[in-house]
Amino acid sequence: MSNDLERAFASLSADADRAQLAPARAVRRRGDRQTLSRAVAGAAAVIVLVTGVTVGARMVLAGPDRDEPPPVPAASPTLTSPSPSPSPSPSAVAPARSTPSTTSKSSPPPETPETPEIPSSIPARAFLQASDAPGEGGTPERQGAGDHDLPEFCGNGYEQRGDLGIRATQLMYYRSADAPPDSTPKSAVFEDIMVFRGDGAEQFMDDLRAAVRDCPSPKNDKNVSRGPLGAGDESLLIERNHPAMTDEGVPAGDGSLHRVYFSAIRVGDAVAVVSDTGWESGSADRADTEHLAARAATRLENWRK
Template sequence: MSNTESDPAVERAFSALSTDAERGLLLSGPELRRQSGNRRNRGMAVTAGTAAVLVAGAIGVGFALAGNNQKTALPPVTSASPTVAPSPSVTLPSSPPTSSPSSTPPSSPPSSTPTTNAPSIPKSIPARALLTKAESRTGELTRQDEARGVPEFCSKAKFPSAGQKGVAASVMLIYRSASAPEGSIPDDVVYDTVTVFRGEGAQDYLTELRRAVQLCPEGKIGDLDAQFDNLGSLGLGDESVLIERSYAALDGEGEPMNNGSRTATYIAAVRVGDAVTLLESQGYENLASDRGEIEKLAKIAAEHLADWR
C-alpha cells in the first residue's frame, strides 16, 4: 500500500474527483454496484450517472494499482465535473402547420336587395291613360273630382286589394255609338277608372271581381235587386273579365215594368301590369247597355293603358 500512497498519478485521479467520488473509492466494487442499482431503482438519473463515473474511476484505479507494483499511466482528466448520462429523448407532438394568410380577400356576400322591373307609382293618372272626349262621340266627358270605388255587389264581396291602391282617376262620358245617327240621344253613360296598385294588388283586384260574382249571384244596384254573371275574359291586356249585372226593366218614370223584361249593364276590367282600367256602364235614362259597344270601349281603354304604362 505504500507504493499506492506515493504514486502521483493516483493522487491526481483522486484530486480530480468530487467529494462523492472520493467517498465512492473507499467502497468495494460489489458494494458500488449494489448502491448504484438502488439509486437507479429510485429514478435518480443524475445520481446514477455520477455513480457510473465513480465505478469507472475505481476500475481505472484498480488497473493502475495492479500489475505487480508496476505503474500504469492513467488518461488525463479533462474536467472535474462528472459526466451525466443523457436522458432518453422524448418526442414532442409537432405543432399543427399554420397556413399563411391568403392575399386574396374573401368575396363579398351577394346582395339580398330584390330587384324589380315594375315602374314606380306615378303621382297622378294622365288624361291619355283614360278614355277621351273624342271617343265619347258626343263631346261630353267629365273628369271626376275623386276616383270611383269598387263596383257594388253584395255584403259578402270583399276587396282587400284596396289597401294596395297607389293612385287612381275616373272620367264619366256620355257615349253614343258610331252607328247612331248624328243628333240622336246617347246610348250609354260610362265611367272609366284607371288604378295603379302596389305589389300584387292589380292581380288581386281582378281575382276579387271574379270572386264577388261567385259570392253574390244576387245583390243590389242602388235600390234595385240585381243579378250578376261572369261572362268570361275579354282577351285583352294581361288578363280581363266582363261581368253582366241585370235588374227588372223600368219605365220612363223609373218604375218596374213588371213584364219580365230585364235591363243589363256591364263591368269590364282589363289589367296591364300593375294597373287596371275598369269600365262601368249604367245605361242612358233607364235604357240597357249594348254589350258589343262596351267591349269596343274596353279594347280602346286597354290600348290607352298599355301605351301609358
C-alpha cells in the same frame, strides 16, 4: 537392302559431311526475326478486322436508304420565285385545349323589365278618348275623389286595399253613330284607373272574381260573370241585370231585362274598370262594352309599358 537404297544413304552421308552448321547466334537471330514477323502479321490482321467491324456497324446504323449529307455550297444561290410557305406545325393549327375550371359559374339571371314607379298623377292619355267611343263620343270629364264608386257586390270590400297607389276617375257620354246631334246619350261610361304596389293589381282581379262569384243574386239584381275579354294581361266582363222599368220608374211588366256591364282590364300594375251603365231606362249594349274595353286596354298599355 537393294543397291539403289544403299547408294542413296551413301550420298546423304557424304552431303552431311560437306555441310557446315551455322553458329548458335545466327540461329537465334533467325528465330527472333521469324517470331517478330508472326507478331506483326497478327497485329495487322487485328487492325483489319476492327476496321471492318466499324465500317459494317456504320452501314447497319445508317440504313440502306440514307445518303451522305451533301456538301455545303460555297455561296447560296439567289431565288427567282418565292419559296412555298412552310406547313404550320400541329401545335399552331390545333386550338389550345383549355383546362376545365373546377369551380362552376352560374349564368346571371335574365334581365326583366323594371316595374314603373307609382305615378304622382294619371294623365288624360291613359283614359278613353272621344275617338274610342263606339258611336259619337262626347268630351271626357275628370271626376273628383269620391264622385263615383266601383261596382258593389253584396258588400264585399274587394276595392278597399292598402296596396293601392293612386286612383282617378273619368266620365264620358256617347251617342249612337246615326243619332241626331240633339239626342240624348246612348250611355254613360265611367272609367276608374288604379295603380297598385307589388302584386296588388293581380290580387285585385282575383278578389273581384271572387266577389262576383259570391254574390249571384242580390235583391232584384243578378250578377253574372261573362268570362275574360281577351284584353290586357287579364280581363273580366260582368253583367248585372234586373227586370226592366219604364221611364216613369214602374216595372215594364213584359219580362224584359235592364242590363249594365262592367269590364275590368289589368295591364301590369294598373287596372281599368269600365262601367257601361246605359241611359235612364235603356240598357247598355254588350258589344259597345267589349269595344270600349279593348280601347281602354290599348290606352293603358301605351301608358304603363
